Amino acid sequence: MYKLGQYTPGGSCVHKMHPLAKIIVVIALSIIIFRAGAFVLAAVGGFLAAIILLSRLTVKYVLKAIRPALPFFALLFLVHLFCTGGTPIPPFPLWHVSITYEGLRQGALLVWRFVLLVLSASLLTMVTSPSELIIGMERLLKPLRFLGISSSDLAVMLSLALRFMPALLEEIDRIREARLARGADFNKGGLLKRTKAVTSLAIPLTLNTFRRAEELAAAMEARGYRRGPRTYLKELTMAQLDYIVIGAAVIAGAASFLFF
Amino acid sequence: MIRVENLVYKYDPNDTPVLRSVNLEIRDGEYVALIGPNGCGKTTLIKHFNTLLSPTEGDVWIDGLNTKDPSAVGEIRQRVGMIFQNPDNQIVGMTVEEDVSFGPGNLNLPPREIRQRVDEALEAVGLTGYAGRSPHTLSGGQKQLLAIAGILAMMPKHIALDEPTSSLDPAGRRSVAAVLRKLNKQGMTIIHITHNVEEIVRADRVIVMDAGSILLDGKPEQVFSKVERLKALGMGVPQVTELMWRLQQMGEKVRTDILTVDDACDEIAALLRRIRKAASISPGRQARG
Ligand SMILES: Nc1ncnc2c1ncn2[C@@H]1O[C@H](COP(=O)(O)OP(=O)(O)OP(=O)(O)O)[C@@H](O)[C@H]1O
Numbered sequence: 001m002y003k004l005g006q007y008t009p010g011g012s013c014v015h016k017m018h019p020l021a022k023i024i025v026v027i028a029l030s031i032i033i034f035r036a037g038a039f040v041l042a043a044v045g046g047f048l049a050a051i052i053l054l055s056r057l058t059v060k061y062v063l064k065a066i067r068p069a070l071p072f073f074a075l076l077f078l079v080h081l082f083c084t085g086g087t088p089i090p091p092f093p094l095w096h097v098s099i100t101y102e103g104l105r106q107g108a109l110l111v112w113r114f115v116l117l118v119l120s121a122s123l124l125t126m127v128t129s130p131s132e133l134i135i136g137m138e139r140l141l142k143p144l145r146f147l148g149i150s151s152s153d154l155a156v157m158l159s160l161a162l163r164f165m166p167a168l169l170e171e172i173d174r175i176r177e178a179r180l181a182r183g184a185d186f187n188k189g190g191l192l193k194r195t196k197a198v199t200s201l202a203i204p205l206t207l208n209t210f211r212r213a214e215e216l217a218a219a220m221e222a223r224g225y226r227r228g229p230r231t232y233l234k235e236l237t238m239a240q241l242d243y244i245v246i247g248a249a250v251i252a253g254a255a256s257f258l259f260f
Numbered sequence: 261m262i263r264v265e266n267l268v269y270k271y272d273p274n275d276t277p278v279l280r281s282v283n284l285e286i287r288d289g290e291y292v293a294l295i296g297p298n299g300c301g302k303t304t305l306i307k308h309f310n311t312l313l314s315p316t317e318g319d320v321w322i323d324g325l326n327t328k329d330p331s332a333v334g335e336i337r338q339r340v341g342m343i344f345q346n347p348d349n350q351i352v353g354m355t356v357e358e359d360v361s362f363g364p365g366n367l368n369l370p371p372r373e374i375r376q377r378v379d380e381a382l383e384a385v386g387l388t389g390y391a392g393r394s395p396h397t398l399s400g401g402q403k404q405l406l407a408i409a410g411i412l413a414m415m416p417k418h419i420a421l422d423e424p425t426s427s428l429d430p431a432g433r434r435s436v437a438a439v440l441r442k443l444n445k446q447g448m449t450i451i452h453i454t455h456n457v458e459e460i461v462r463a464d465r466v467i468v469m470d471a472g473s474i475l476l477d478g479k480p481e482q483v484f485s486k487v488e489r490l491k492a493l494g495m496g497v498p499q500v501t502e503l504m505w506r507l508q509q510m511g512e513k514v515r516t517d518i519l520t521v522d523d524a525c526d527e528i529a530a531l532l533r534r535i536r537k538a539a540s541i542s543p544g545r546q547a548r549g
Pocket residue numbers: 271272278296297298299300301302303304305
């Protein structure tokens with residue numbers, strides 16, 4: 001089964017980079033993508049292409065990540081194309097409809113921005129294992145302890161959410177099948193009836209999830225879990241390259257935030 | 261050593277107690293099977309062993325540490341590992357080795373030591389080749405072995421297991437049983453809640469609970485020879501034990517403290533010899549008389 005931005009193990013230098021560095025780069029990229037003009041956006045595209053090559057992923061594989069968002073992109077583009085004022089492109093305006101050079105440019109730019117954004121986020125998850133991502137998030141959120149929030153607690157929560165997502169989906173299927181076996185039909189009847197059928201799944205699902213959570217909590221406690229800092233099997237250390245990358249990303253992000 | 265003194269437990273202050281004054285002593289290195297009908301309080305009892313529950317009245321002592329003592333909780337949880345029925349709800353890691361590392365990570369051990377413990381634990385349950393796998397790709401039996409590995413990485417002295425094999429097929433059940441026996445040989449105390457007769461028979465000691473108290477406690481042969489009482493509780497006994505019991509009910513002089521086919525075979529053969537001997541002697545007597 002193909003999942004969006006699924007982790008593809010590898011030994012490239014991009015894979016080996018510290019997850020914190022990768023996360024900061026993606027954050028900097030998102031700022032740049034929304035602040036910069038066409039020229040810089042083209043450069044960001046080139047940068048991402050370089051990363052894809054460096055991580056030894058195939059372009060085709062990475063581009064699959066955009067596919068589910070295509071209808072959204074198309075809609076975004078068309079709205080801009082038709083609804084932006086300016087110089088009409090001949091043979092328009094026809095009747096009341098017109099498309100403009102400005103709309104074309106703006107729509108294309110915005111779609112390009114979103115494409116870059118989706119690409120950089122899915123690239124991150126493709127070259128970083130979920131557990132490394134969580135370690136990276138933990139490091140990133142460490143300053144929150146000044147607000148009394150423990151980043152290691154957040155990290156455990158996040159990893160549990162990721163761990164139980166497949167189980168939850170399986171559970172939905174199971175409940176649905178049990179209902180179907182007893183004669184429920186989720187595809188018949190009016191909208192109201194169908195909505196009711198689907199919400200009837202929510203109650204057992206919620207109950208099961210609570211029961212599961214209770215058991216899980218007991219199992220975690222039995223293994224000595226308590227809130228607060230903990231250690232990991234893989235303690236990742238920052239290399240010189242990671243510091244350089246983080247420095248560059250912070251400078252580039254801050255600069256585009258302040259000066260564009 | 262695990263010592264339970266006059267343990268009373270109520271889930272709700274107004275309810276009748278679920279455990280009624282339980283007294284129990286489990287020595288280091290024992291293999292104890294804890295059995296009893298549904299709802300008799302087995303799970304409730306073993307949850308006291310690693311402070312998941314705290315006594316309403318009475319005390320539970322683990323190696324001399326009282327489970328009511330808040331400062332001992334960490335130490336006790338490390339000493340008593342706990343395995344639950346559903347392996348799916350005990351696995352927290354996104355890979356097999358990460359899951360095993362959860363416990364040692366909670367102990368704030370340095371990564372090098374975590375690595376060592378993870379490798380040893382996976383080796384002990386025979387999952388070494390699966391270190392990088394995602395837990396949901398394992399079979400039920402493998403998941404339960406993984407849960408055991410996760411406990412072993414804490415290096416406990418005692419392990420309490422709550423029906424660990426009830427959702428497994430015979431092969432999965434056998435592999436879990438083999439690992440438990442190996443650990444017990446290495447000196448680990450095992451407290452095993454089970455409804456499976458084969459698993460009970462292999463224990464050093466069987467404790468039968470009913471309605472919140474301990475009814476029978478002894479070697480498997482002793483406990484199972486009380487066939488009537490077990491049957492009254494709606495519990496099964498090994499088929500060979502039942503066979504011997506029925507023979508006894510029919511007036512034959514046979515032992516009923518028999519659990520294995522081998523022993524039953526010996527006993528029945530002895531019975532047949534006695535019958536044959538009696539048959540060969542009595543016609544002779546008649547001839548003489
Ligand atoms: N969380 C709870 N709150 C209230 N009552 C509970 C709770 N858990 C168990 N009980 C009650 O306590 C009694 C003993 O339950 P326990 O789970 O210890 O039984 P058990 O011997 O493990 O049974 P089984 O063989 O079915 O697992 C039961 O009557 C049960 O209804």
